[in-house]
Amino acid sequence: MFIQKAWRSTAFGLYGYLNFTKSGFLEHSKKFKEEDMQVQIQGKNCIVTGANSGIGYATAEGLAKRGGNVYMVCRSKERGEAALSKIQSDTGNHNVFLEVCDLSSVSEVKSFASRFSSKDQPLHILVNNAGILEHNRKTTSEGLELNFAVNVTGTYALTEMMVPLLEKAAPDARVITVSSGGMYTTPLTKDLQFTESNFDGTLQYARNKRVQVALTEKWTETYGNKGISFYSMHPGWAETPGVAKSLPAFSKSLSGKLRTNEEGADTVLWLALQPKERLTSGAFYFDRAEAPKHLVLAGTASSHAAIDSIVDSLRALCGFSSSI
16 A cells, blocks of 8 residues: 555656646647637636636636626625626626635525526536645535545535526536546545544645546546536646645745746637537546546555545435435
């Protein structure tokens, strides 16, 4: 077990340094097609969580530039309003709206979903971007470990509750979940709230991101026949406010080598714009291409068999019945 963990860490570090940095993006971008990003999405309704900064902001701005009706889901009203104003000003698109919701709270997610659903309009694109890496164990008012509450429970609850609106946009509806290359370092585990005594926020974040990738597979299996496609992706190592705050040593050590927010958001936008025939639902994407979900000899692939019991746990935590 120790040797396997050490191998995962080493393989991830090497693979990441070669591919996830700015130089990796520049190398991969030589194969990009400019016309892929020239698609217009007038009239399409898009939700982007964590949209007031970083990759979420760049995604919301990119969708707004292309004519989408963009709903920015942000925890902070003040920061959300500032981001909203800037996007409207920079893009000239006034069909950009702020929705205040703390994704760490299942009750707030349910409230937002209910409010949004009352519009009774199709949802074409849902981008699950909001995420957190908290190093110290913190528990929400609902009794959930904070990283898990935002990264997994909030993402799961929002996606499940948006399925009826996504169905209205079929067959073009899609859900894009922003995972992380960090998920390569860990298998899927049923210990969702990290009950081990020595809490490790970085490991918990990686576990959360692995859950997102496995959930994307499960959603494809469950809802694929409803005209909804699901994709997970990772943005590489980008110089976002979240990285600077959560991983200061990492951010400093790779100063000048990290991607911009726009480079990090590039594949999110690409997935939002491509004809679905060019994409594979349930797949994991990186730099506009399908990417492996497991590193060689990492021993993580078989762990995805646990997703059914994890979904059962999530449904119970969210207070969902057997079917929504």
